[in-house]
Amino acid sequence: MTGALSRGSIIERLLSGDLVVSPILSEVQLGASSVDLRMGTVALMARAGSQSHVDPAAYLSGNAHQAAQTRQQKHERFEVPFGATFLLHPGSLVLVPTLEWVRLPKNLQGVVTARSSWAREGLNIATATLINPGYQGIITLELANFGEIPIRLCPGLRIAQLALYTLATSATFDATLAGQFDMSFSPRAGNIADEDEVFIKRTLRAGRS
Amino acid sequence: MNARDFLKQEHDNVKQLLEQSLRYEYGFEGSQEFFEECGTRLSFISQWLGSPDELVADDLANIGYQLNELSKLICRIERSSLGEYSWPFVEELKKLATGICTEDGLEGQYPPKIYVLAGGGLDAYRIYPEMRRPMASRRRLLTIVFPKTLKHFVLLHPILGHEIGHALWGCTKQQAHLVGKVLSVLKRLGGKFESEDVTAVHLFDSQAPHDAQAALAALANLRVDEANFFGQWARWEFWLDEILCDLVGLATFGPSFAAAQCGLLSTLDPAGVTTGRMHPPVGWRINLVLRAAELLNLSEPPPDPHPLRQSFLAFWDELQRFRRPEPWFNVFDDNQIVDALDGIFQLLNQYPPSGYPKTDFDALGELVQQLANGVPPIGFHMSEGGAPVCSRVDFRHIVYAGWISRHSLQPHSFDITNRLCEHAIMQQIAIDTAMSQP
Numbered sequence: 038m039t040g041a042l043s044r045g046s047i048i049e050r051l052l053s054g055d056l057v058v059s060p061i062l063s064e065v066q067l068g069a070s071s072v073d074l075r076m077g078t079v080a081l082m083a084r085a086g087s088q089s090h091v092d093p094a095a096y097l098s099g100n101a102h103q104a105a106q107t108r109q110q111k112h113e114r115f116e117v118p119f120g121a122t123f124l125l126h127p128g129s130l131v132l133v134p135t136l137e138w139v140r141l142p143k144n145l146q147g148v149v150t151a152r153s154s155w156a157r158e159g160l161n162i163a164t165a166t167l168i169n170p171g172y173q174g175i176i177t178l179e180l181a182n183f184g185e186i187p188i189r190l191c192p193g194l195r196i197a198q199l200a201l202y203t204l205a206t207s208a209t210f211d212a213t214l215a216g217q218f219d220m221s222f223s224p225r226a227g228n229i230a231d232e233d234e235v236f237i238k239r240t241l242r243a244g245r246s
Numbered sequence: 247m248n249a250r251d252f253l254k255q256e257h258d259n260v261k262q263l264l265e266q267s268l269r270y271e272y273g274f275e276g277s278q279e280f281f282e283e284c285g286t287r288l289s290f291i292s293q294w295l296g297s298p299d300e301l302v303a304d305d306l307a308n309i310g311y312q313l314n315e316l317s318k319l320i321c322r323i324e325r326s327s328l329g330e331y332s333w334p335f336v337e338e339l340k341k342l343a344t345g346i347c348t349e350d351g352l353e354g355q356y357p358p359k360i361y362v363l364a365g366g367g368l369d370a371y372r373i374y375p376e377m378r379r380p381m382a383s384r385r386r387l388l389t390i391v392f393p394k395t396l397k398h399f400v401l402l403h404p405i406l407g408h409e410i411g412h413a414l415w416g417c418t419k420q421q422a423h424l425v426g427k428v429l430s431v432l433k434r435l436g437g438k439f440e441s442e443d444v445t446a447v448h449l450f451d452s453q454a455p456h457d458a459q460a461a462l463a464a465l466a467n468l469r470v471d472e473a474n475f476f477g478q479w480a481r482w483e484f485w486l487d488e489i490l491c492d493l494v495g496l497a498t499f500g501p502s503f504a505a506a507q508c509g510l511l512s513t514l515d516p517a518g519v520t521t522g523r524m525h526p527p528v529g530w531r532i533n534l535v536l537r538a539a540e541l542l543n544l545s546e547p548p549p550d551p552h553p554l555r556q557s558f559l560a561f562w563d564e565l566q567r568f569r570r571p572e573p574w575f576n577v578f579d580d581n582q583i584v585d586a587l588d589g590i591f592q593l594l595n596q597y598p599p600s601g602y603p604k605t606d607f608d609a610l611g612e613l614v615q616q617l618a619n620g621v622p623p624i625g626f627h628m629s630e631g632g633a634p635v636c637s638r639v640d641f642r643h644i645v646y647a648g649w650i651s652r653h654s655l656q657p658h659s660f661d662i663t664n665r666l667c668e669h670a671i672m673q674q675i676a677i678d679t680a681m682s683q684p
Contacts, residue, residue, distance in 0.1 A: 048632040054619065060626035060673055061634035062680040078672060116333055119679055136676055138622050138669065173620055175669075193676055222665045 041070050042145070042201040050142070050201075057140035057173070058199070066195065073152065073195040077134035077175060080115040080123045081224045093237045096230035111226050122191045125160070125182045132224035133178050136193065140173035144207040148200045149176060155196050159184020162197045170208040174221035249306050253313065254295050260317050261288050267324045280323070280361050283387065284316055315376070319387065323363060334672035335400045336362050336390065338641040342498055343388060345597030346420065347375070347413050358386045358413075364394040369514060373409035375416035388413055400668045401648045401660075404499035405506045410600075411491025420593060427589030428490055431582055438577045439486060442476040445577075449475065449521070454574045458519040458527065465521075475521075484524040489578075490586075492531050496538050497590045500602035502645045504539045505561070508532055508568040518570060526577075532568050533575040538583050539565075554611040560653035603640050613639065613647035613670075617663065618654045622670035623647045625677055636677045644670045 042050070044067055050056035058072050066073040095107040112132075117123045125131055141147055147168030151160060161181040168176060178197055182188050190196070230237055264284050268277065291309055295301075301309075340360050348357040358375070365372070370393035376386045390409070396402055414420045432439050438448045450462060450472040465471075470479040495503040511528045512518065518529030525531075539545055545562045548555045569575075578586075594601035613623035623644050625637035648667040651657060658666070 045632075048628065051628045052630070052632065057619070057621050059616075059621055060624055060636060060677055061628075062636060062677065064633055066634070075676070118333060118337070119675055136673060138673070140620065193679065220662070222669055 039203050039205050042203065043070050044068065047072060047201060050145075055142045056145065056201070057138065059138050061137070068198060071198040071200045072137075074149070074176065074178075074197040074199055075136040076178070076190060076192050076194050076196050077136045077223075078117050078119065078192045079134055079223045080117050081112045081132040081226075082115065083111060083130065084113050091229070093230045093233070094241055096228050097234060097237060117192055119192050122189050125180060125188045125190055127159075127182050127185055127187065130179060130181045133180055133190075134175040134221070134223050135178060135197065137176070138174065139168070139176055139199070141168060141170055141201075142207075143170045144204050146170055146202045146204060147172070147176075148202065149178065149197050150200065152196060152198050158188060159186075160188055160196065168199070170204060172219055174219060175223065177221065177224040249310075250295060250301055253306065253309050256310075256313050256317075257288060257291055257295060260313050260320070261285075263317060263320050264288070267320050270324065277323075279359055280387075283359055284320065287312065287316065319389065322389070323361065332392070332398055332400055332403065332668055333362075334668060334675060335403050335641070336360075337675060338671060339390065339403075339406060342600050343373070343390075343410055343413060346410070346594065346600050347386070347388060347417050348597075349386065349417060349419055356386070358388040360388045360390060363389055363391045364397065365391045366394060368393055368396070368510060370394070371403075371405050371409060371510075373406060373413045375413040386416075398661075398668050399664045400645055400671065401502065401664050402506045402510060404502040404642070404645060405495070405510055407495030407497075407499040407503045408488075408491045408507070409495075410498055411494030412487070414494060414593075415487060415491070423589070423593050424490065427592060428493070428586045429486060431585040431589060432486055432489060432578065434582055437579065437582055439489075442482040445482060445485070446472050446475045448574070448577065451574060455519065455570070455572045457517050458529075458574065461517075461519045461521065480521060480523050485526040488525050489531065489534065492535050493538060493583075493586055493590055494594075496535055496542070496602075497587060497594055498600055498602055499642055500542075500605075500646065501539060501544050501561075502642060502649055504535050504544075504565060505649045507535055508565055512568055518575070527575075529570045529575045530577050533570060534578060534583065536565060536569050537576070537578075537580070538587060541580060541584050542587065548607040548611075552607060552611070554607055554614060554650070557614065557650050557653040558607075561650045564653070599640070602642060605643060605646065609639070610643060610647055610650070613644060614651045614654065617647060617651040617658070617666055618656070620658065620666070622666045622673055623651075624670045624673045626673075636681055638678055638681065639674055641671045641674060644674065 047056070047067065047070075051058065051061075058074075061067065061072065062075070066075075115123060123131070123133075139147070149162065149166045149168065151162035155162070159182055161183050162178050176197075176199070180190070180196075264281065268281065291312060294305070294309060343360060344357045348355050350356070364370075370391050372389075372391040374389045374391070376388070390406065392403070415424060434440070437444075439445055452459075454462075465475075465479060468479070476482040492507065495507065499506075511532060515528040518532060519527050521527055545565075547558050547562075591601055612627070616623040623639075625639040627635055629635050644667050648663050651663060652660070657663065
């Protein structure tokens, strides 16, 4: 049977240990068919001044120094402990972790969306919303302020929600399918050139402008 | 330029240095408190230097000392600015250090100001207490240093319990207690630390293991022998301080301190026989801490059967492998160890949560089980009725669970275990915050 998990099914899965969302600080986090997720304690923000544009070629493994430098200098990391706040300006994008540690079984897929109350304030939570079956770790939220005034955020706020869907068949799961963000403890930049080097190199050879 | 003018110039230089230090971000709490404290001290110095009265040599020396210390501290902080470190662990560590290092002053109590740095090398773990407060109305600065490479390795961070001992020793208020109730016990008549001479006799004992004798023989090239060992080479009082601080570490962090100490010290000095100028042989310290842990009943296993029992026993068995069997490594008798620990706990118990809280095996077992499942170990579970249930867990038990889980059937790598425990300490702070709401 496939479809979205109801509150009762989510609780059943949590009780069996099959599904992990830890911790759930309050019963209000368990919605009719979703679990609310709280903001964690790190914010990773792109350094606007350090790059002219996002360039997949900068991630190519050929130039180890440049690739490493691009990775290291791409983001500014802010520790935002409980009690502190982070101001998200209009048009800005910031990566934050969830407070919760999540582990999905092989027959569940997760979808992360904004809580509607925050969306109405202009806060967009995630564009890459799918959580693969078998994933474990924090979930990285891609927060963007679509409104016209800055939004003050603080760790512990319920800003996102996780809906869960059963798959028709369990995913066959091995290390190669784990994805580059499996077992994440905090947000980090991805590798946009990963496994696509052939196209980027072809563009370079053609003398891209 | 006379001394007063030179100090005025140096005051301006230090002030500029302080302002320049704001070019960087310093961890999650920023540097505001530290900046303001240094700024206040500099304005005192400025007033002092600007007073119409003549300044005597003592005044000038005092001002020079204070400027020097501020300058060194600001430079060290700027060199080791951190963007990322294990702040959840630091937040808990601060709770331990703040109570016991709070001092009385003119207008009440003065808790220390704590600042975190990163250093290079495995031996970078330090807590630098300011040796003297600049004046009775100022707070003491404590700087905590973590090895940069081990920033997320919370299982090793309990080694800072030893450094809490040094910070305690730096507190005028606590020193008298430590001298009367702990050092006096360690120096008890008939013991191997009765005096410098007695310790030297034991150190150079012909029954000492060969590797220890070889290490001491190497010192003969420096014309160091039994007669002048503690005058020319090592400082006996500092050796005693180190031993006292090891016991404070065990009393604050419990088994995790013993595990971190055995692991780190044995890595830095695998044979455990090197005699440092300030440190007694590592083997003496390890044997002392392991025996002290036994005398505190920390190694007493859960009843049989208990799901935790096997990995618990394996954890303590592994620690025992660090113990050197030769009697030369045992420098205190059980009565001394028990009495010294009593003295330390008398002090720590006045400042909860400084003393290590005893473990509930069931709760510890649940934490270990969570780790085995690849989940950060915290006080959270779902009740049978399907409601989320949160509970308080001391961060030292999270770390202890991390150590024990290393001996479960399918342990995670040391790195992952540390990251899970670090994450758990952060999550537990959220749980405690949520539970503190009325």
